Amino acid sequence: xxxxxxxxxxxxxxxxxxxxxxxxxxxxxxxxxxxxxxxxxxxxxxxxxxxxxxxxxxxxxxxxxxxxxxxxxxxxxxxxxxxxxxxxxxxxxxxxxxxxxxxxxxxxxxxxxxxxxxxxxxxxxxxxxxxxxxxxxxxxxxxxxxxxxxxxxxxxxxxxxxxxxxxxxxxxxxxxxxxxxxxxxxxxxxxxxxxxxxxxxxxxxxxxxxxxxxxxxxxx
Amino acid sequence: xxxxxxxxxxxxxxxxxxxxxxxxxxxxxxxxxxxxxxxxxxxxxxxxxxxxxxxxxxxxxxxxxxxxxxxxxxxxxxxxxxxxxxxxxxxxxxxxxxxxxxxxxxxxx
Numbered sequence: 479x480x481x482x483x484x485x486x487x488x489x490x491x492x493x494x495x496x497x498x499x500x501x502x503x504x505x506x507x508x509x510x511x512x513x514x515x516x517x518x519x520x521x522x523x524x525x526x527x528x529x530x531x532x533x534x535x536x537x538x539x540x541x542x543x544x545x546x547x548x549x550x551x552x553x554x555x556x557x558x559x560x561x562x563x564x565x566x567x568x569x570x571x572x573x574x575x576x577x578x579x580x581x582x583x584x585x586x587x588x589x590x591x592x593x594x595x596x597x598x599x600x601x602x603x604x605x606x607x608x609x610x611x612x613x614x615x616x617x618x619x620x621x622x623x624x625x626x627x628x629x630x631x632x633x634x635x636x637x638x639x640x641x642x643x644x645x646x647x648x649x650x651x652x653x654x655x656x657x658x659x660x661x662x663x664x665x666x667x668x669x670x671x672x673x674x675x676x677x678x679x680x681x682x683x684x685x686x687x688x689x690x691x692x693x694x695x696x697x698x
Numbered sequence: 699x700x701x702x703x704x705x706x707x708x709x710x711x712x713x714x715x716x717x718x719x720x721x722x723x724x725x726x727x728x729x730x731x732x733x734x735x736x737x738x739x740x741x742x743x744x745x746x747x748x749x750x751x752x753x754x755x756x757x758x759x760x761x762x763x764x765x766x767x768x769x770x771x772x773x774x775x776x777x778x779x780x781x782x783x784x785x786x787x788x789x790x791x792x793x794x795x796x797x798x799x800x801x802x803x804x805x806x807x
Binding site: 510 | 724725726729730741742743744746747750762765766768769770772773774775
């Protein structure tokens with residue numbers, strides 16, 4: 479086998495490339511590939527193991543420096559999600575908090591409204607700005623991305639309130655006195671689920687808005 | 699009395715490796731020299747982290763070199779010890795020599 483046709487392991491190389499600061503990508507990846515090919519002439523499998531070890535260890539050395547913002551953002555979402563799930567479990571089980579129609583009433587219109595108020599390009603730029611600390615966007619782009627999450631979060635609450643009111647009216651219109659003691663509780667719980675979903679979306683969007691504001695402040 | 703800190707052990711080894719390699723001092727060659735000479739297997743990430751730090755202190759300077767097919771078409775980054783870096787090395791060497799003066803280790807070691 480011609481050693482120069484042996485390729486370094488793809489995924490560890492891509493992970494390293496993603497993590498590395500821009501100015502070091504070329505020299506570091508070049509050095510690794512050069513030494514990999516030299517080692518592959520002797521033992522291709524050992525060369526692959528060596529490359530993976532170098533790439534992953536080097537990536538973790540740079541991870542906190544280059545992806546600190548992303549890691550803290552993900553950590554905050556994990557903490558929020560974890561505590562929410564804990565509350566749901568202690569509240570009597572996750573099942574009672576899941577209702578697909580309620581979720582659709584909140585997520586679909588709020589997403590559509592947010593896209594209509596901004597654009598899908600704004601959404602992809604916003605996600606890129608949130609997930610990539612090295613991304614360079616101008617103030618206008620970041621402000622537009624912030625607007626997307628603002629609209630998404632606000633609309634989620636509003637659709638949650640609106641749907642809860644629809645539920646309340648439906649309850650008020652159809653409930654008979656005989657049904658009250660047995661059915662009111664579960665029906666009311668579903669009614670306010672939309673509100674809960676709305677506030678959940680708003681919480682996540684609020685974090686995204688503030689992170690984008692932080693990036694805007696750094697531009698000034 | 700000078701308030702400059704002395705070079706760390708690894709920083710000294712890096713600077714000496716760059717001096718030994720001369721015009722061929724780039725990441726991979728430095729890494730291999732350290733592995734062969736002092737049997738220290740350093741990750742490429744740790745190497746460049748220290749090199750960046752040395753460059754920010756003005757002890758080394760770098761320039762981009764030629765790209766080759768073996769490097770996937772990527773250029774090398776060459777390093778050179780500056781005059782300030784050589785002074786720092788000499789200072790650390792002299793300080794170590796002063797500490798060693800009049801000392802003798804056990805013959806069995």
